[in-house]
Amino acid sequence: xxxxxxxxxxxxxxxxxxxxxxxxxxxxxxxxxxxxxxxxxxxxxxxxxxxxxxxxxxxxxxxxxxxxxxxxxxxxxxxxxxxxxxxxxxxxxxxxxxxxxxxxxxxxxxxxxxxxxxxxxxxxxxxxxxxxxxxxxxxxxxxxxxxxxxxxxxxxxxxxxxxxxxxxxxxxxxxxxxxxxxxxxxxxxxxxxxxxxxxxxxxxxxxxxxxxxxxxxxxxxxxxxxxxxxxxxxxxxxxxxxxxxxxxxxxxxxxxxxxxxxxxxxxxxxxxxxxxxxxxxxxxxxxxx
Numbered sequence: 001x002x003x004x005x006x007x008x009x010x011x012x013x014x015x016x017x018x019x020x021x022x023x024x025x026x027x028x029x030x031x032x033x034x035x036x037x038x039x040x041x042x043x044x045x046x047x048x049x050x051x052x053x054x055x056x057x058x059x060x061x062x063x064x065x066x067x068x069x070x071x072x073x074x075x076x077x078x079x080x081x082x083x084x085x086x087x088x089x090x091x092x093x094x095x096x097x098x099x100x101x102x103x104x105x106x107x108x109x110x111x112x113x114x115x116x117x118x119x120x121x122x123x124x125x126x127x128x129x130x131x132x133x134x135x136x137x138x139x140x141x142x143x144x145x146x147x148x149x150x151x152x153x154x155x156x157x158x159x160x161x162x163x164x165x166x167x168x169x170x171x172x173x174x175x176x177x178x179x180x181x182x183x184x185x186x187x188x189x190x191x192x193x194x195x196x197x198x199x200x201x202x203x204x205x206x207x208x209x210x211x212x213x214x215x216x217x218x219x220x221x222x223x224x225x226x227x228x229x230x231x232x233x234x235x236x237x238x239x240x241x242x243x244x245x246x247x248x249x250x251x252x253x254x255x256x257x258x259x260x261x262x263x264x265x266x267x268x269x270x271x272x273x274x275x276x277x278x279x280x281x282x283x284x285x286x287x288x289x
Contacts, residue, residue, distance in 0.1 A: 019255035023267040026253075031270060037095065038102040038266035041110050044083060045117035046182050049124045049218065050166060052076040053180060054148035056129065057167055061146040063139045066132045073122030080121055084114055093269055093278040106276050108263040124182050124218035131216055131223060135178070144171045152199060165196050175206050177213040177226075185215045185224045193226040201228070 023032040039047065056069045087100045092107030103110035140146060150168040167178035177196045181189055193213040200206045213226035255273035262268050262275040269278055 017256040017261050017265065018253045019271060019273060020261075020265050020267060022253035023271065032267050034095070035266045035270065037098055038100050038105055040102045040264035040266075041084075041113040041117055042264070044099070044101060045080060045121055048076045048080045048083075049121055049128070049182055050149075050180055051079075052125055053128045054166070056132070057137065057146060057148035060132070060137050061140045061148075066129055066137060069129065072129060073125035076125050077118060077121050080117065102264050102266045102268075106263055106265070106268045107278075108276065110264075120182065120219060127218045127221040128180060128216070130221060131218070134223070135214070144169070146170075152203070154199065154203070163196060163199065173207075174210050174212060175200055175204070177211075179213070179215050180218055181215060182218050184220070185217050185222070189215050190224070190226055194228065197226075197228045 024036070027033070052072045052075055056064075056066065056072055059069065060066055083099050084101055084104075086096060086098075087104040090096060090100075090105075092105065095105070101110065101114075103113070137146065147168045147170075148166070150165040151162065152165070153162045165177055166180045169176040169178070177193055177200070179189065179193050179196070193215050197211045197213055200211060201208060208228055211228040213228065215224045215226055216222070217224070255271060257271075257273045257275045259275050262271075265271070265274065268274040268276050271277075
């Protein structure tokens with residue numbers, strides 16, 4: 001599975017806990033990176049939905065029809081169940097060294113969250129397939145090219161920023177960004193699409209009038225057009241780029257240690273401020289050093 005490097009995950013990690021953001025993206029020794037295989041149930045559920053839809057998009061771009069993939073929701077659920085079962089087969093605080101459920105690794109119960117995602121994963125995928133048909137997804141031809149999980153990166157004076165566009169459609173001079181969500185569309189989700197559009201305008205030289213976008217709530221099968229308004233972007237982009245280094249703060253990466261936050265955090269075992277911690281935390285650090 002791909003590392004957690006998308007724009008949404010970076011913003012979400014910082015908003016939930018600046019210490020978690022630091023350990024995920026900035027910690028210099030590399031010790032915390034050993035725990036990047038851990039994902040909360042919510043992250044895992046969203047990932048398998050996105051991964052299966054990306055597979056369908058690539059197949060459609062190569063000549064398939066959307067209707068040729070009727071069992072995609074079941075495949076996503078099977079992958080989710082496999083990872084949950086593998087994670088539950090180990091005692092707490094043992095690393096599988098591949099994708100693993102953070103809550104189970106941290107010795108926490110997550111049955112309700114797992115049951116919730118088992119219910120909505122097939123629904124989100126099935127809704128995603130219908131959305132593809134509604135939006136007219138079809139095979140590449142001529143100047144039309146459709147790309148799934150299109151990654152990009154750029155540097156600022158502070159660090160490297162990354163993004164992953166769920167679906168990028170180039171059709172002649174027009175470029176369209178599609179962003180899948182497994183929840184109601186929020187202002188943050190709209191800003192994410194704006195962020196991708198602004199990147200395309202600057203990096204690819206796409207005229208503003210040729211940039212289009214859609215944020216899609218897969219749970220409710222709702223499609224929200226996202227129009228590109230470049231005059232709104234400079235302030236927003238600067239604010240987001242500096243989000244992870246708050247000014248006038250003695251400790252910009254302090255932990256927000258609560259049982260809810262820490263129980264699903266991949267770095268609970270190596271965070272001194274964690275509300276859930278193995279009794280042998282020092283030994284874990286010594287083994288990883």
